[in-house]
Amino acid sequence: MNLAKLLTTILFTIVLGGCTAENVRQSALLQYDKQIDGIIGQMTLDEKINMLHAKHMFVSAGVERLGIADMIYADGPFGIREEMQPDGWMPLGWETDKATFFPTGSALAATWSPELAYAYGTGMAREARLRGKDMILGPAINIQRIPTGGRTYEYLSEDPFLSSRLSVGYTKGVQDNGAAACLKHYALNNQENNRGTVNVIVGERAMREIYLPPFQAAVEEADAYGVMAAYNKVNGWWCAENDILLNKILRDEWGFAGLVISDWNGTHSTVDAITNGLNIEMPTKRFLGDALLDSVKAGLVSEEIINQRVREILRVRLAIKPIPADEANKEVTSQPAQQQIAYDVASKSIVLLKNEGVLPLDLSKKQVFAVIGANAEQTLGLGGMGAGVKTLYEVTPLEGLRNKIGDRAEIVYAKGYEPVVFSFADMFRKKTPEEIEKEARETEAVAEKLTKEAVEVASKADLVLFVGGNDRAVETEGSDRKDMQLPSGQDDLIQAIAAVNPNIVTVLVSGAPNDLNVVQPLSKALLISWFNGTEGGNALADVLVGNISPSGRLPFTLPIKLEDSPAYALGNYPQGKKGADIFADLVSETEKVEKSEDNAPDEKLNDDPNTAIYSEESLVGYRWFDTKNIPVMYPFGYGLTYTNFEYSDLKTDKDRYGKNDVITVSFELKNTGSAAADEVVQAYIHRINPSVEWPYKELKAFSRVPLNPGESKTVSLEIPVKNLQYWDETLQRWNDDFCNIELLVGSSAGDIKLKKEVTLK
The missing domain is CATH 3.40.50.1700 (Glycoside hydrolase family 3 C-terminal domain)
Incomplete structure (x- = not known):
């Protein structure tokens, strides 16, 4: 697709379709709305505004007069951060805040285990609650678009399906154990260089099929209570004031009922931010403090909007029981049960x-x-x-x-x-x-x-x-x-x-x-x-x-050389010179680090460092290498064990499937070696005669299967046909591409053992 067509495509100003009141999921958070009506009715405008911005570096305010506790946030996604001064970054030097360091995101993803992701979330929630925290700023679930990404270690995977399954597990684990999860960074925060200024230009189909699925799954399947808006822009709008992302997609389509918090210093306006879906500005009140109060009094923002944003915060506050300060931090954060979870994840990663x-x-x-x-x-x-x-x-x-x-x-x-x-x-x-x-x-x-x-x-x-x-x-x-x-x-x-x-x-x-x-x-x-x-x-x-x-x-995917990977091959990354970082600036303000003007961004560069054009569209990771037939060092999904496995006898329950059907794939798996081990079986879809463009293949099911030496097992995998839809940019909804497909079952994207063709009709 040429740049002119891409830019036309991404200006998705059409009212989003495919979403009616009948098919929007109902969040469990809505059960508190009647109670919230009474609370909001007692609140002054000043008290409402006071809930919409930071009280301290990792705290936003409640309403003490009405018994509404402050919201206390835990940073970050792979362990509960030590206690710091309320409005700074200096540690308090406690002993009880020593926590369990859980394996980071790419390690968790390497387990290919939603069950371990759930256990991981459980461990994080337990330690957060010991410390009196209400919301964990995690999981971090952006797609690993570039191999050199500064937070690749923190994110999960280059694949949206694998990321989605793990995101759901992590989020459920957290919220089933008394804490709220905050999905980050929504959305398309796929690079760290210039993340606070870059404008991501992305086609809507690629955005829907690659970059949003982990967020959508965690909202729709795990009922995530929180979302953190990313620093960057998407198609010209800052994520913290992006009506398409925050209101139309997140709330209207997916049924998200919780709160949206800015990344730290990631708020850029008052009227657009509060109107377009941001609930809480962190860690300051520059835009959603006195400026917001003035905007309401001037008629630029209605009190109805303020009430709605307060309602969304209160839903989470009522769902998460606050821990009294005198009950928190009574014992060391890291406990044996959580240490065992950390070992289990590490050993299987x-x-x-x-x-x-x-x-x-x-x-x-x-x-x-x-x-x-x-x-x-x-x-x-x-x-x-x-x-x-x-x-x-x-x-x-x-x-x-x-x-x-x-x-x-x-x-x-x-x-x-x-x-x-x-x-x-x-x-x-x-x-x-x-x-x-x-x-x-x-x-x-x-x-x-x-x-x-x-x-x-x-x-x-x-x-x-x-x-x-x-x-x-x-x-x-x-x-x-x-x-x-x-x-x-x-x-x-x-x-x-x-x-x-x-x-x-x-x-x-x-x-x-x-x-x-x-x-x-x-x-x-x-x-x-x-x-x-x-x-x-x-x-x-x-x-x-x-x-x-x-x-x-x-x-x-482990490429042979960096230049083979899609964003580099197409010249989409890097874009110009790296400027100062928005978060580094925030920390430096607190810690009084002296800056040098020599490190300021160069405004005269030929390449625009603040525009990232995703012209590879859906060809991210293995999708690119497979479709372009580019050899790799090691393929996505690859890993050896101390034994060997034999795949045989691939079957499906039918040969033809309709739009509401579920494809059931079964095959025999045997451990033919002398060691007990887990095999991670993977099922990919290759479309044979599609009507629209697709990557060569896409992951659509997987399972971790433990087998003893000589043991055989019938493995079944399910692929709902609805999960094979594409985002139709013309109709502005998900659509079917009925065609013949080849089911590819194997041990990695590069090692397909069994194949079978079926028809979608």
């Missing part, structure tokens, strides 16, 4: 990409294992910009190996490389050429020393466990990575190690894709262990020594 027979580790004779790499001993609960977790404890890979191996092998550690360290001050200060040159010399000297030590240790070992990857300083909120390269010279280091000891097992501790062109051929085994939380080291060690078989699957 680890992805085995390659194994030439060296795993599980042979502990039958006492060998010398050289553990090399700073990530072997680096903790990841904190680091970088954005939400972190002050953990009660965090088991590193080195500690986990020592725990699980004991005296059955000798472990010798070498740091190998100096990890990247995040400096908030450096974001606002431009270094002099002399400083840069001095740092470069010092870095080179340190690298030479650490490499020499690592090579010496490796040369005396039976096997090298190289633990590399990224960290929370490399993958961080507020900025995207410039490339996928392993940081800190890790490629050079592993080549030096391989020259003296080719027996290498590589573990990548990363939340996002890395370039594997150097490490993959040099490794006898290769795993991704993610930013895997409090119990990550124990989980990794259990996989390495064979206590459990690896069962994680890639939630994204």
Whole structure:
């Protein structure tokens, strides 16, 4: 589609169709409306306005006079943030606020388990309530559009179906356990560079089919109570004042009845924001405080709109029982039950990409294992910009190996490389050429020393466990990575190690894709262990020594090179120069970090850094690589185990299906190896003779199936035909594309085992 047609398409000013009063879901929050009528009737205008903005950094006001408690928010999506000063970022230094660090989003997605997502939400809610929190600012469920995204580790997947199933599980887990979930960041926050200024230009079909489904599923199926508006614009409107997104789609179509909160400093107006669907401005009251009160008095905003926004807040407030301050923070946040959940997720998230027979580790004779790499001993609960977790404890890979191996092998550690360290001050200060040159010399000297030590240790070992990857300083909120390269010279280091000891097992501790062109051929085994939380080291060690078989699957595609991925291949990303970050500016105002004018955005760039055109449309992730027939390093859904599985006898309950039918796919799955393991079976749809354009195939069902050695099981997967619809931009509704389809069942997007053709009629 050319740019002119795309821009025409996305200006969706037509009244949205396909949504009538009869088919809008009824939220459980509506049960409080009669009670709310009485509350609003007693409130003054000042009290109403006071509920529509921040009271403190993570608190918005209730109405003490009427017994309405303040709303207290918990940051962020993978662990409850430590207690801070009410209106700043300085920690209070408590002991009771040490929380469980849960595996981050991409790790959760690698489990391909809605059940574990539910348990994850349960654990988060339990710890939030121990701390007196009402709403968790999570899950973070934006689509991983670019491999270099700064929050890829925090988001779930490149695929909307996988993301949707996990989003529903997480949200239900939170809200079934007494806290409210706040879905973020709505919508199309798919890059960190210039996120506070960028205008996303996206076709409506791609928006509906790729970027909105996780939000829609969590609202319609899990009745999410909260949504956080993203920083960016979508098709010319800030997300925090986007009538299409907040009112017409979220509320009118999906039946959302809860509150919409701005991202921190993500509000841009008074009249448009309150009218177009924003409930609460955080963490200030610049627009929805006195300015809003004046707008009501001037007749620019009706009190009816104010009442509606207050009603939406009160619905959530009445659904979530407040925790009295004297009952909160009475015990340490992190508890054994939650630590077990963290372990369960971590142990089932680890992805085995390659194994030439060296795993599980042979502990039958006492060998010398050289553990090399700073990530072997680096903790990841904190680091970088954005939400972190002050953990009660965090088991590193080195500690986990020592725990699980004991005296059955000798472990010798070498740091190998100096990890990247995040400096908030450096974001606002431009270094002099002399400083840069001095740092470069010092870095080179340190690298030479650490490499020499690592090579010496490796040369005396039976096997090298190289633990590399990224960290929370490399993958961080507020900025995207410039490339996928392993940081800190890790490629050079592993080549030096391989020259003296080719027996290498590589573990990548990363939340996002890395370039594997150097490490993959040099490794006898290769795993991704993610930013895997409090119990990550124990989980990794259990996989390495064979206590459990690896069962994680890639939630994204690992390309051969970055330039193969769609946004890069089409020149859609990056757009111009990165400017200052909106959240960094907020924190710097609080912490008094001195800024440098040299780091201000360049207004004279030829490329507009504030426009992101999604011309790849629906071809995101594996959809692009499959449709364009571009080879990849490892495909979406890929992962090995310590056994083998055999697929056979694919059947469907019918050969022809109508629009209201459900396709039931069944087949036999057998564990033909000697280890117990889980297989993640995946069903994709390929349309043979469609009437509209489609990606080559799309994920539409999956299941995690545990099997003992020699065990067989009949696996059934269901695909509702209504889930195969497309968004018709002309009719402004979901529409059917009846055609012949091929059902593709396999272990990844790149390994299809069974096929069968059926007809949609």
